Amino acid sequence: MNRAWWKEAVVYQIYPRSFMDSNGDGIGDLNGIISKLDYLKLLGVDVIWLSPVYQSPNADNGYDISDYQAIMAEFGTMEDFDRLLSQAHGKGLKIVMDLVVNHSSDEHKWFVESRKSVNSPYRNYYIWRDGKNGGPPNNWGSWFGGSTWTRDGATGMYYLHLFSPKQPDLNWSSPALRDEIYRMMTWWCDKGIDGFRMDVISMISKPDILPDGPAENGAQYGDFTPYCIHGPHVHEYLREMNSRVLSHYDIMTVGETSGVTVEQARLYAGEDTHELNMVFQFEHVDVPGKYAGWRTNKISMPFLRAVFSKWQTGLNGKAWNSLFLGNHDQPRSVSQFGDDRPAFRVVSAKLLATWLHMMQGTPYIYQGEELGMTNCPFESLSEFRDIDSLNGYRTWVENGPLTHAQFWPFLLFKSRDNARTPMQWSARPNAGFTTGTPWIRVNPNYTEINAEAALADPNSIFYYYQKLIRLRKTYPVIVYGSYALLEKNDPNLCVYIRELAGEKLLVICNFSDKKQAYTLPEGFSGTQILITNLNRSAVDEPSLTLQPYEAVVLRRPV
Numbered sequence: 065m066n067r068a069w070w071k072e073a074v075v076y077q078i079y080p081r082s083f084m085d086s087n088g089d090g091i092g093d094l095n096g097i098i099s100k101l102d103y104l105k106l107l108g109v110d111v112i113w114l115s116p117v118y119q120s121p122n123a124d125n126g127y128d129i130s131d132y133q134a135i136m137a138e139f140g141t142m143e144d145f146d147r148l149l150s151q152a153h154g155k156g157l158k159i160v161m162d163l164v165v166n167h168s169s170d171e172h173k174w175f176v177e178s179r180k181s182v183n184s185p186y187r188n189y190y191i192w193r194d195g196k197n198g199g200p201p202n203n204w205g206s207w208f209g210g211s212t213w214t215r216d217g218a219t220g221m222y223y224l225h226l227f228s229p230k231q232p233d234l235n236w237s238s239p240a241l242r243d244e245i246y247r248m249m250t251w252w253c254d255k256g257i258d259g260f261r262m263d264v265i266s267m268i269s270k271p272d273i274l275p276d277g278p279a280e281n282g283a284q285y286g287d288f289t290p291y292c293i294h295g296p297h298v299h300e301y302l303r304e305m306n307s308r309v310l311s312h313y314d315i316m317t318v319g320e321t322s323g324v325t326v327e328q329a330r331l332y333a334g335e336d337t338h339e340l341n342m343v344f345q346f347e348h349v350d351v352p353g354k355y356a357g358w359r360t361n362k363i364s365m366p367f368l369r370a371v372f373s374k375w376q377t378g379l380n381g382k383a384w385n386s387l388f389l390g391n392h393d394q395p396r397s398v399s400q401f402g403d404d405r406p407a408f409r410v411v412s413a414k415l416l417a418t419w420l421h422m423m424q425g426t427p428y429i430y431q432g433e434e435l436g437m438t439n440c441p442f443e444s445l446s447e448f449r450d451i452d453s454l455n456g457y458r459t460w461v462e463n464g465p466l467t468h469a470q471f472w473p474f475l476l477f478k479s480r481d482n483a484r485t486p487m488q489w490s491a492r493p494n495a496g497f498t499t500g501t502p503w504i505r506v507n508p509n510y511t512e513i514n515a516e517a518a519l520a521d522p523n524s525i526f527y528y529y530q531k532l533i534r535l536r537k538t539y540p541v542i543v544y545g546s547y548a549l550l551e552k553n554d555p556n557l558c559v560y561i562r563e564l565a566g567e568k569l570l571v572i573c574n575f576s577d578k579k580q581a582y583t584l585p586e587g588f589s590g591t592q593i594l595i596t597n598l599n600r601s602a603v604d605e606p607s608l609t610l611q612p613y614e615a616v617v618l619r620r621p622v
């Protein structure tokens with residue numbers, strides 16, 4: 065397998081609005097991030113992925129961009145950004161920018177011009193269609209509720225938006241639009257940024273003819289995904305982007321590719337396909353239920369194990385994995401996959417970290433994950449800020465079949481705002497995030513769960529992550545080794561082997577809150593413990609009893 069710096073790196077995702085506020089307006093900002101670079105350096109990560117910091121009216125917290133080459137005033141100025149970049153580089157940290165080019169804001173000047181007339185030179189930058197039978201051009205339902213089409217008064221035609229009406233989809237079949245995007249990307253690369261995380265990049269290509277999508281019995285809207293995910297020209301566009309921009313710089317790229325299969329990922333992120341370095345797959349989090357993505361159930365270990373094992377073996381030697389459990393769109397990882405009850409929060413957060421970071425791929429840490437931050441006990445609808453949560457409420461309660469009481473648990477468990485409550489820096493008011501009023505409530509458990517406390521405790525989750533990152537830098541088998549699953553059907557234990565040139569790691573994870581007996585495969589008793597989340601100091605017997613949520617990694621040298 066080819067070596068690359070981005071294969072050996074660990075990425076830390078910052079959601080700037082919620083990371084650190086430097087000026088007391090209650091909103092995280094670039095100067096706040098600068099003040100925490102040493103914290104990230106101490107953790108040991110290599111790359112920071114910044115969720116969008118561009119100018120935006122904030123319909124979707126920056127995922128609706130009105131100027132791709134300006135900084136959101138709430139976050140600071142371009143000078144602040146330049147300072148962040150140079151200070152990060154000075155400390156050996158790289159910065160990867162979010163690139164949101166499936167859609168822009170409706171306040172972007174391209175759209176402002178586009179909507180004025182069918183003859184506007186920008187008309188073709190977006191996707192306009194005539195209505196049908198007095199309604200929208202087809203039956204597609206937006207991921208943020210309602211139709212994907214909004215009729216615009218100036219010309220009476222409809223524009224496409226797979227997300228909110230404030231996020232019109234860009235028309236990638238326009239060469240002029242693609243030129244603009246490549247120019248803009250080049251401008252950022254020339255500034256010295258280190259890569260792009262590409263928002264919903266699997267959705268940029270739409271077919272010319274946009275037929276109705278399949279609709280479930282009685283459903284108001286049809287599904288656009290058969291037409292818009294991995295659309296007809298998506299790989300062609302990415303290869304063009306690669307040759308026009310990406311290939312000229314030593315940067316890393318990761319595509320957010322919802323709905324991606326292993327076969328598709330080998331195209332997007334193949335060793336020799338000249339598109340992206342890696343993609344995010346979502347099979348372990350996008351489990352459709354009766355109410356679209358809304359659910360209250362945790363993801364079981366056997367499901368998680370099956371998904372990751374498929375990806376580990378399916379991409380090995382062919383394409384590169386990205387490894388994540390949390391991000392700004394997901395519940396907190398310890399709440400979704402671990403056990404956030406006080407007795408088990410720390411040990412299960414470390415278990416998840418061990419399990420994920422010992423796999424092949426580039427690991428991503430979402431801000432606060434290194435502290436074991438949990439879902440937030442929101443108390444009323446008025447505390448939610450997220451467009452997706454509020455639209456979900458509208459769709460399922462106000463205009464739908466559920467009562468408030470029925471929908472509330474879904475919101476509590478699955479709302480994206482769980483990930484967006486402020487970073488918990490200390491036990492001071494507002495978790496030390498701001499001296500003002502935070503834009504979204506702080507999780508009340510900050511008095512106990514915070515960075516200051518973690519840094520003072522040698523057994524904290526923070527230092528455990530630090531150790532995992534160091535191990536990855538010390539043992540190439542962690543980065544490049546092959547993966548083989550053992551005990552395929554055990555309901556509680558997830559066990560796998562990594563191997564590189566004869567060196568082997570055995571990763572044993574007990575995903576249950578009960579003790580479990582386990583007999584080691586041959587050749588591992590008496591080997592070195594690389595890391596463990598409890599106090600085990602040796603594994604000298606062929607069989608052992610694992611404590612609840614215990615994780616142990618054994619190393620057998622060549």
Ligand code: GLC
Pocket residue numbers: 124127128164227263264320392393
């Ligand atoms: C991606 C982002 C999400 C955003 C959506 C629309 O999924 O991660 O936060 O709402 O795209 O841009």
Ligand code: CA
Pocket residue numbers: 085086087088089090091092093138
């Ligand atoms: Ca601020």
